[in-house]
Structures are given as C-alpha cells and as structure tokens.
Amino acid sequence: MERIPILRMGNLLLVTIQVDMHDQLARVLQDDLTSQIEKTGAKGVLIDISALDLVDSFIGRMIANVSAMSRILDAQTVVVGMRPAVAITLVELGLDLAGVDTALDVERGMKRLRSRLAAASHDAPDTN
Amino acid sequence: MPPTQTDTVSIRTEQDVVVARQHARRLALEAGFGIVDQTKIVTAASELARNVVVYGQGGLMRSEIVADGRRHGLRLAFVDEGPGIPDLKLALTDGWTSGKGLGLGLSGAKRLMHDFEIETAPGQGTRVTITRWK
Numbered sequence: 001m002e003r004i005p006i007l008r009m010g011n012l013l014l015v016t017i018q019v020d021m022h023d024q025l026a027r028v029l030q031d032d033l034t035s036q037i038e039k040t041g042a043k044g045v046l047i048d049i050s051a052l053d054l055v056d057s058f059i060g061r062m063i064a065n066v067s068a069m070s071r072i073l074d075a076q077t078v079v080v081g082m083r084p085a086v087a088i089t090l091v092e093l094g095l096d097l098a099g100v101d102t103a104l105d106v107e108r109g110m111k112r113l114r115s116r117l118a119a120a121s122h123d124a125p126d127t128n
Numbered sequence: 129m130p131p132t133q134t135d136t137v138s139i140r141t142e143q144d145v146v147v148a149r150q151h152a153r154r155l156a157l158e159a160g161f162g163i164v165d166q167t168k169i170v171t172a173a174s175e176l177a178r179n180v181v182v183y184g185q186g187g188l189m190r191s192e193i194v195a196d197g198r199r200h201g202l203r204l205a206f207v208d209e210g211p212g213i214p215d216l217k218l219a220l221t222d223g224w225t226s227g228k229g230l231g232l233g234l235s236g237a238k239r240l241m242h243d244f245e246i247e248t249a250p251g252q253g254t255r256v257t258i259t260r261w262k
Binding site (some may be wrong): 020021022023024053054055056057058060061083084085086088089090092093094095 | 142178
C-alpha cells in the first residue's frame, strides 16, 4: 500500500507530504503517525506541507486530528510551510485549524518544537 | 456566447477526486487565473468531487471555459445519479453533515466561487455547477 514516509530524528518525527494526497493516503498517514508516536515515544511531530498546492476540508481535518491525537499521546505537533494561497483558501472554506500550531518553514518549526519541548520538561514536576 | 471548450472527467473513486482537481488546476492555469484563484477553484472542485464519490455513488465533472461578453471564467459541473439531497437548505448549512464529513463541502465550495447552482431532488441525483470569473 502507498504510504507517506515518517522519519525519526531523536525524539521527533518528521513528515514531508510531497504527493497530492487522496483520502485513503491521508487516513493511513494519520494512523501511521499515531502508532509511531506510541512506538517511539516521540515528543514532537513536524509536518511539512510546503509541497501541497491545496488543503481541502478532508486534508485539513486530518491535520487537525493528528495534532489533537498527538497532544493526547503527549507529543506536540507543528505544521510548517503552508502556502499563502492555501491559507487564504482554507479560511474562506471555513477551516481555521484552531488548535494546530504552525510555523512558516521547517527551520522555524524545529525551533518552535525544541523550545516547546524544553519548556515542557522544565514544567514537569520533579517527583513522579 | 457559446462556451469555447468542454470536457468531462469521470469520478468514481478517491483517486478520481485527485484526477478531477488536477484537471481543474490545469484548466484554471490555462484560463489565466492567479495562484489564489487557482487554489480556490481546485479546493472547491475537490470538495464537490468528493461529494460525488461519497454521497452520489460516482458521477462526473464537466468543465467549460465560459464568457459573458465582458469577462471569461471557468465553470465546473459535478453530476451524479445518486440519491439526491432531500433537504437542500440543511445541506448548505455550515457544519451540517449527513455523513462523517465536516459539513463544509457544499457551503465552503459556494464561498470559494462566484456562482453556485445546485439542482437536486430525492432519487434524481445532484448537479452542482460552480463558476469563477476572471
């Protein structure tokens, strides 16, 4: 079955979506990502959508779901590289991706993830 | 004024949804639309093509370049012979869905385009026609 590769880098998972996704591919990615978080104990997920020339309600929902599911599995998600035309269209379509953390590019996204992970580990209680 | 060209793409599977939106992208590009307009057109096409597969049991997308004398545009029609939409007003409401979707397909596609027409009746299938003018 066709799949989008998920790369592991330390405690982060990296996904670069480079194909025009049909719905099944988006569903499989959602399942793969959550099972990889569980298997690897990853604390952060970076999804690069800079190659996507559209995000419709289905793909948008997949992105929002992954972000919410990761959070429940104790991992943070940052979505990077959304093209301006895609952002404009998405909002007009009626999806604002509330609750999804975004950054302009991979570099800023990594920085964001690292600082959020550092903050999270400082906040953690010493005991337990 | 008569349309200058028309063609048809069959929409039966989720893969065909991708084919339909890529076709819409090519037409939008050829018609001279800028990147934001192209993106709006393909996103609306994607929503409506998905509806054809999920709710309409398959159908087709017909496209044409249209002109009204002063301007030209791209018109896409999504046609299925599925069960039709019993309550159109409800189906056009943001957030309402009869299935597992977000309920943004029809209402979102309507917002993304200039013209939006829908013809449907129970048992008679559905035809949604959208146009974006340049």
